[in-house]
Amino acid sequence: MSANGADGRRRRLGWAGRALVAAAGGAAGAAALGGVRAARRALAPPDERGGVTNRHERVGDFPERTHTPEPFRERYRLALGNERMRAGVLRFQRNWRNARDTSFADLADSEEMGEVYGRGPAPVGVDVNTGAEAAAAGAEFARRGRSFEELRDELAAIKDRTIAESERYLAEFTAAAEQRGCVVYRSSSAEDAGRYVADLCARKGIRRVAKSKSMLTEEIGLNPALEGRGLHIAETDLGEWLVQLAEERPSHIIGPALHMDRHRTAELLARATGQPLDPDDIGAQVGLARRTLREEFLTAGLGVSGANALICETGTTMIVTNEGNAELVTSLPDVHVVIVGIEKLLPTIADAMKQVRLLARSGTGQAISVYTTFISGPDRPGKEIHYVFVDNGRSAMAADPDFRSALRCIRCGACADVCPPYQVVGGHAFGYIYSGAIGL
Incomplete structure (x- = not known):
């Protein structure tokens, strides 16, 4: 069945658009946290941000978060004085560039394109399904592969x-998802989306929520909205969790804890669990995090995720991760809520695979991420899947020629x-959710 909160559109750019305006003169989006391969947990809107996250579940004395970031000059001064962060970011950027260049060199390999992915689609504007000329063009593309630019x-x-x-494709996705037993809800506002999830928990008697990475949930302030209703919500991506423990916002869209070193992570884990850790024993830190987060997976009644793509022809969600936490968040709880925007819609599975070929290479320098998951409806009796569509300024962005192209972003x-500039000051200097302009 389909539900509609209201029109689901907003007449202004909203938080997403205003973030891009604020960052237009600065650095860019963000990318990957090599070894930890963490993802993003961004700062929620100031008027929706709660205080200490899950304070009642914590061990240790964490500093209070303020409702608004420090003024830019103060953030800039602090960032310039952090030499350890600057060295770490530079090291990461160099390693990432080498890995990315290697992975895209492999993309043009004809064996990869022809044998692994099958027939290579023709260039933009050529329909390989009609005519001998188009078929020949498609065969040539399959033979020689494609460049990153193509x-x-x-x-x-x-x-x-x-x-x-978007209205046409949203209707197509909705019909396909509902046919597979899912619920599709078009929220009327950011607050309405959070209220929908909180009310769902109340109806089901759910008190604990596990969450995988999602930028949109940060835009709408989902965590404080649920905490305000007395719910326990836990980030399950390692980098996201570290940022949550530190009461900070992420410094990188894929690697939120990129600004932290092993000493800081050991301190945070020790405070959260009450178990002392050797900063030089990375294995012990990872093991403790694994054991602690496993309890969150096993006790959650509801899992929240975003989506890397929504495939309209089949009503399918595609989620790309390296840690596997999203697989547990979406499969173990009896209720799975997918919070998404219209920019994640893609017509076909073939279109989604184009994104797969670009996303891991640009994000982490991999040919493909460790986990690429496709969810097409509930997998067992009693399982529920709810799609909550949030506009939050996206319709206004789509209508604005200066902002429209930002909706192409695949969050790599x-x-x-x-x-x-990002190498010099990191992600925290820019403020708000997104750490800079998109697509530089």
Whole structure:
């Protein structure tokens, strides 16, 4: 069944658009946290942000979060004085660039394109399903493979077309998802989306929520909204969890804890669990985190995730991760809530695979992420899947020629990884949710 909170559209750019305006003169989005491969947990809107997250569940004395970030000059001064962070970011950027260059060199390999992925689609504008000339062009593309630029332009054209006809594709996805037993809800506002999840927990008697990475949930302030209703919500990506423990916002869209070193992570884990840790024993830190987070997976009644893509033709969610936490968040609890925006819609599975080929390479320098999961409806009796669509300024962005292209973003974070200012000041200096402009 389909539910509609209201129109689901907003007449202004909203938080997402205003963030891009604020960051337009700065550095870029963000990318990957190599070894930990963490993802993003960003600062919620100031008027929706709660205080200490899950304070009643914590061990240790953590500093209070303020409702608004420090003024820019203060953030800038602190960032410039953090030499350890600056050295770590530079080291990461260099390693990422080497890995990315290698992975995209492999992309053009004809064996990869022809044998692994099958027939290579023709260039943008060529329909390989009609005519001998088009078929020949498709065969030539399969033979020689495609460059990063060609594949990027293909995906950009697909996303532009889908955004331009978002109502059509949203209706197609809704019909397919409902046919598979899912519930689709179009929220009327950021607050309405959080209220929907909180009310769902109340109806089901759920008190504990496990969450995988999602930028949109940070835009709408989901965590404080649920905590305000007395719910326990735990981030389960390692980097996200560390940022949550530190009462900080992420410094990187894929690697939120990129600014932390092993001494800081050992301190946070020891405070949260009451178990002392040797900062030089990385294995012990990871083991403790694994054991602690496993309890969150096993006791959660509801799991919250975002989506890397929504495939309209089948009503399928695609989620790409390296840690596997999203697989547990979406499969173990009896209720799974997917919170998404219209920019995640893609018409076909073939379109989604184009994104897969670009996302891991640009984000982490991998040919493909460790986990690429497709969810097409409940997998057992009693399982529920709810899709909550949030506009939060996206419709206004789609109608604005200056902002429209930002909706192409696949959240790979490569823009920050090539950004010189980001290397100098990190992600915290820029403020708000997104740490800079997108697509530099």
